[in-house]
Amino acid sequence: MESTMTIKDIFDVLKKNVLIILGIMIVCMGAAFCYFKWFVDPKYEAVSQILITQNAQNQNSAVQNSEIQANIQMVNTYSVVIKSSKILGDAVERLGDGTTMGDLAKKITVDSVQSSLVINIRVTDKDPERAKLLVKTVTTSFLSITPKMMKVNNIEQLTDIYSVASVGASLKVGVALAMMIGLFIGIVVSFLRRFLDDRFRTEAEITKRLDVPVVGVIGNIEDSEFQEKSRYRRRSRK
Structure with a gap:
């Protein structure tokens, strides 16, 4: 050949x-x-954003720099707090539909853009409306409990519009x-x-x-x- x-x-x-x-x-x-069509469930992700604000209004650049760095370090702490049993327990009570903390924890991921003061709370679910409800509830619980628990007043919701997008296999x-x-x-x-x-x-x-x-x-x-x-x-x- x-x-x-x-x-x-x-x-x-x-x-x-x-x-x-x-x-x-x-x-x-x-x-x-x-x-x-028959073996892969669709997945949707709802996102909420939390902003770490600055308390100090001092014009001194060194003080502002220190404040920003401290807030950036707080992002990691808040990321852990969001998935804590105290926040998730409150969110489960607000839902009142039989959802367990374990189930809710599996659906939540928390991340932030490097060197930013914004925390992203992401919730994944098969139903887009359900995903939106879960992320809204968790965000509400976090904003209501954390200031009292950590004695801070530098966190606020960046926007009350919850974006939902398909993240499952297309x-x-x-x-x-x-x-x-x-x-x-x-x-x-x-x-x-x-x-x-x-x-x-x-x-x-x-x-x-x-x-x-x-x-x-x-x-x-x-x-x-x-x-x-x-x-x-x-x-x-x-």
């Missing part, structure tokens, strides 16, 4: 196996659609990815079939792949022609 393939050979392989490629792509896309993205995977598998299978097939189909193939001249060709005998000759021989014998 030849060690190299021309662009024409590649296109010939793809053309001959186009149905196989399309079939594998359709199977992969169908499998991905079924998986994302059906469209999953099907598109499956299509690309199916295309890749189909192309691989096509070339495997080509490289594992040692049959010769044309004289040109023999000359090209073996680098030897063709000295003769045995034609195919059709069944009808063979049967006709057999009947002719039997009549001749009679």
Whole structure:
């Protein structure tokens, strides 16, 4: 078999196996659609933002700098406080729907942008409205309990608008990815079939792949022609 393939050979392989490629792509896309449709639950994330404000209004830059650094350090403390049993317990009582602190804790993540005074409270749930309710309740509990508990008055909600976005696996993205995977598998299978097939189909193939001249060709005998000759021989014998 030849060690190299021309662009024409590649296109010939793809053309001959186009149905196989399309079939594998359709199977992969169908499998991905079924998986994302029936086995993957949608997830939505609601976000609330808390701002750590500055108490000092001193114009001295050194004092302001110190104040900012202290507040940045407080961000880490507040991030832990938000997921504490005191805050979550109060939030569970406010919800009053049987939600446990354990379930609520699993749905909450807290983060902040590096060197910023903003804390992001994120809650993930299958229902976007439920996610919004949970993050709103946790935020309310944090703002009502923390000032008294830590003797501070430098925290406030940045905005009372709770953004909700889908964060789960996307059906469209999953099907598109499956299509690309199916295309890749189909192309691989096509070339495997080509490289594992040692049959010769044309004289040109023999000359090209073996680098030897063709000295003769045995034609195919059709069944009808063979049967006709057999009947002719039997009549001749009679």
